[in-house]
Amino acid sequence: MSVNPAIDFSGQVALVTGGASGLGEGSAMALARFGAHLVIADQNADNGERVVEAIRALGREALFVATNMMEPEQISAMVASANQHFGRLDILVNNVGGGRPVNFLEQSANSINRHISLNLLSAMHTTQAAAPVMIAGGRGGAIINVASTEALRAAPGYAVYAACKAGLVSFTKTMALELAEHNIRSHALAPDMIETEGLKPLLNAVSPAELAARDRYIPLGRMGTADEFGNIVAFLASEMGAYLNGITLPVDAGATAAAGWFRSPQGKWCLYHG
Ligand SMILES: NC(=O)c1ccc[n+]([C@@H]2O[C@H](COP(=O)([O-])OP(=O)(O)OC[C@H]3O[C@@H](n4cnc5c(N)ncnc54)[C@H](O)[C@@H]3O)[C@@H](O)[C@H]2O)c1
Numbered sequence: 001m002s003v004n005p006a007i008d009f010s011g012q013v014a015l016v017t018g019g020a021s022g023l024g025e026g027s028a029m030a031l032a033r034f035g036a037h038l039v040i041a042d043q044n045a046d047n048g049e050r051v052v053e054a055i056r057a058l059g060r061e062a063l064f065v066a067t068n069m070m071e072p073e074q075i076s077a078m079v080a081s082a083n084q085h086f087g088r089l090d091i092l093v094n095n096v097g098g099g100r101p102v103n104f105l106e107q108s109a110n111s112i113n114r115h116i117s118l119n120l121l122s123a124m125h126t127t128q129a130a131a132p133v134m135i136a137g138g139r140g141g142a143i144i145n146v147a148s149t150e151a152l153r154a155a156p157g158y159a160v161y162a163a164c165k166a167g168l169v170s171f172t173k174t175m176a177l178e179l180a181e182h183n184i185r186s187h188a189l190a191p192d193m194i195e196t197e198g199l200k201p202l203l204n205a206v207s208p209a210e211l212a213a214r215d216r217y218i219p220l221g222r223m224g225t226a227d228e229f230g231n232i233v234a235f236l237a238s239e240m241g242a243y244l245n246g247i248t249l250p251v252d253a254g255a256t257a258a259a260g261w262f263r264s265p266q267g268k269w270c271l272y273h274g
Contacts, residue, residue, distance in 0.1 A: 014037070016093040016095055021196065040063070092141070144236055
């Protein structure tokens with residue numbers, strides 16, 4: 001361990017699921033900026049190839065593997081291709097996920113299963129396929145699971161999505177222990193409002209007044225960017241975070257800390273509004 005650690009992934013290989021846009025793209029680009037080669041697993045080939053080109057423009061190697069992350073066999077094949085191409089794996093970002101709003105009592109069995117496949121099982125299957133490659137390398141590494149603020153609070157209309165994200169936080173803690181002997185650190189991130197394509201349906205469904213109110217419940221007063229999210233992924237995966245393991249970090253500009261506190265239109269913090 002260096003006395004002056006740095007964020008330097010030179011020679012390392014990172015795999016980012018759902019890496020073709022949004023938080024996955026932000027994570028991949030940040031890891032690449034700090035020296036990593038990248039594997040992008042996503043079902044969107046156009047966006048995937050675009051991200052791969054952007055990574056290559058930084059002078060890193062990048063591989064896109066078209067993958068439906070809800071299919072365990074495709075996940076195993078994707079990790080095998082990545083290993084065949086690069087021969088090592090140091091960082092895994094289990095980022096893929098998403099959900100559609102629906103009242104739980106009206107949610108079909110098929111929709112429940114799909115939410116669980118995408119938001120929880122995909123991370124489990126990917127970890128099961130990728131961790132042995134990391135272990136075989138003998139160099140340690142980091143696994144970052146992208147959960148959500150919804151893992152930490154209620155989420156009307158997103159019951160199954162939120163339960164999966166809470167499951168991902170629990171899974172992260174157990175992996176932090178089971179993989180510790182290999183010096184593989186596991187973390188969960190809990191973003192709240194980061195501007196991405198995936199968040200657009202949610203934002204489009206609310207009125208301008210509600211949108212203005214949103215910036216008053218976020219203490220820093222604005223949504224985050226995918227690049228800001230990626231920087232946090234890079235820090236956690238790096239030697240700078242070598243003594244962190246098993247944490248769940250809110251990436252929310254203080255929204256979890258606010259826990260109901262709200263800035264009035266006049267700028268005063270209050271608990272009740274209306
Ligand atoms: N954006 C936010 O503010 C926010 C907040 C909380 C949690 N999250 C979580 O962050 C992660 C990324 O969210 P985002 O906002 O960047 O989403 P996004 O919709 O912008 O991007 C998701 C990516 O995943 C890919 N994808 C979706 N389903 C797939 C599948 N079955 N197989 C392979 N690829 C698939 C998409 O093609 C896309 O490239 C998700 O797990 C989401 O739940 C995001």
